[in-house]
Amino acid sequence: MMGSVKVREPRPVRGLRAVLLLVVCSLVLTCSALGQDLVGVYLTWKGDPATTMTVNWVDLFEGSSRTVWYRRQGTTEWLSAEGTHTRAGVSTLQVRRVELTGLAPDTSYEFGIGKPPAKETDGWRFRTMPGSLSRPVRFVSGGDMMHSREMVDAMNRRAGALDPDFAMLGGDLAYANGVAATRWVDWLQSWMKNSMGKDRRIIPFVIGIGNHEVKGGYNGRVPDDAPFFYSLFATPEGRSNYVLDFGQYLSVIALDSGHTQPIDGAQADWLGETLAKRPGQQFLFGFYHYPAYGTTKAPKGGLPYDARQSVAIRASWIPHFERYGVTALFENDHHNFKRTHRLRNHKRDDENGLLFLGDGAWGVQPREVPSPEVGWWLAKAEPRNHLFHVELRADGTATIEAVDVKGVVFDRVDLTKPRTRPVGN
Ligand SMILES: [Fe+2]
Numbered sequence: 001m002m003g004s005v006k007v008r009e010p011r012p013v014r015g016l017r018a019v020l021l022l023v024v025c026s027l028v029l030t031c032s033a034l035g036q037d038l039v040g041v042y043l044t045w046k047g048d049p050a051t052t053m054t055v056n057w058v059d060l061f062e063g064s065s066r067t068v069w070y071r072r073q074g075t076t077e078w079l080s081a082e083g084t085h086t087r088a089g090v091s092t093l094q095v096r097r098v099e100l101t102g103l104a105p106d107t108s109y110e111f112g113i114g115k116p117p118a119k120e121t122d123g124w125r126f127r128t129m130p131g132s133l134s135r136p137v138r139f140v141s142g143g144d145m146m147h148s149r150e151m152v153d154a155m156n157r158r159a160g161a162l163d164p165d166f167a168m169l170g171g172d173l174a175y176a177n178g179v180a181a182t183r184w185v186d187w188l189q190s191w192m193k194n195s196m197g198k199d200r201r202i203i204p205f206v207i208g209i210g211n212h213e214v215k216g217g218y219n220g221r222v223p224d225d226a227p228f229f230y231s232l233f234a235t236p237e238g239r240s241n242y243v244l245d246f247g248q249y250l251s252v253i254a255l256d257s258g259h260t261q262p263i264d265g266a267q268a269d270w271l272g273e274t275l276a277k278r279p280g281q282q283f284l285f286g287f288y289h290y291p292a293y294g295t296t297k298a299p300k301g302g303l304p305y306d307a308r309q310s311v312a313i314r315a316s317w318i319p320h321f322e323r324y325g326v327t328a329l330f331e332n333d334h335h336n337f338k339r340t341h342r343l344r345n346h347k348r349d350d351e352n353g354l355l356f357l358g359d360g361a362w363g364v365q366p367r368e369v370p371s372p373e374v375g376w377w378l379a380k381a382e383p384r385n386h387l388f389h390v391e392l393r394a395d396g397t398a399t400i401e402a403v404d405v406k407g408v409v410f411d412r413v414d415l416t417k418p419r420t421r422p423v424g425n
């Protein structure tokens with residue numbers, strides 16, 4: 001015999017419950033409007049890093065505010081600026097973006113989203129770059145960031161503790177493969193929470209594209225095969241290859257190692273023209289994802305640098321860098337630490353060769369590196385998570401340190417001149 005089971009019919013919402021529902025709904029809307037349920041806030045540049053700042057943020061609310069409130073630190077009056085609103089690819093992530101212009105160089109600003117922050121912990125700070133090397137400028141560089149949330153959190157905290165002026169991120173950020181939006185939620189949350197500098201200052205970043213930003217990894221269509229890269233990040237020229245000039249003391253060139261643009265052809269021509277216009281820039285770095293002089297992924301019967309992409313980069317890009325001179329090139333993708341010997345014409349050239357640093361091991365499991373007998377191009381290599389910490393000084397000297405997740409500086413390069421000598425002009 002069956003026991004008696006009482007099924008309660010759902011009752012209409014009314015009276016007190018309806019009021020409670022209204023309160024909850026309005027709280028949700030208010031929270032979203034105040035930016036209290038953000039997925040992430042991040043800073044990038046489309047224009048001059050001394051006088052502009054692009055404030056980006058992501059949440060899940062269609063109707064939340066597009067307004068940034070900001071003021072120069074030490075002043076009382078808040079200014080506001082209205083931004084754009086798009087969605088990240090076909091996901092429900094809502095992307096808002098405001099480019100602030102007319103800012104003072106090397107100056108701290110407070111900012112908030114939706115309304116002026118009532119207290120310090122409601123908002124954040126940013127700092128514009130100096131217009132000249134009136135003080136040393138520091139940045140961190142790395143890529144291949146998030147095999148797991150724990151790993152990216154740990155290295156992001158290391159980046160924040162160094163309190164650099166900006167970060168240079170060379171692709172394979174969230175490992176979303178153009179599809180997994182929730183991995184971007186983790187990446188954005190981790191960046192906002194862990195990489196913060198002193199006094200709630202958000203560290204701006206310059207960004208490059210990697211194979212894990214793209215459906216299929218290589219030869220992707222713009223923007224459809226890399227929907228998150230192209231919607232989350234506004235680059236200076238709206239492309240995956242671009243140049244950013246910091247006064248006359250620094251230029252940073254981002255390149256696309258075959259993910260959404262061919263390595264050769266138009267991109268290589270653009271690189272040559274871009275370098276030709278910048279002989280007066282004191283420091284100049286290139287960064288891209290797939291390495292010209294890697295540490296793993298050797299094709300059958302070959303060495304890592306025999307990979308198709310590496311061969312193409314050495315044919316199309318490296319001669320331009322050799323011709324015009326460069327401070328160093330940051331490479332990624334191989335998940336190891338490496339510093340090459342100085343190389344020119346595919347040979348060791350201690351006097352005027354290029355320096356390649358890599359290989360993208362921010363928050364991923366490292367791989368194996370070649371033995372010293374095999375890896376003639378490598379001055380030092382080991383499977384170790386790290387970021388590079390770079391300091392540039394007005395006298396043309398620079399220091400590049402490799403820092404592991406515990407903060408141990410395990411490699412250091414002291415540059416006595418800012419760029420390799422131009423050859424063949
Ligand atoms: Fe990669």
Ligand SMILES: [Fe+2]
Nearest residue numbers: 144172333364
């Ligand atoms: Fe990777």
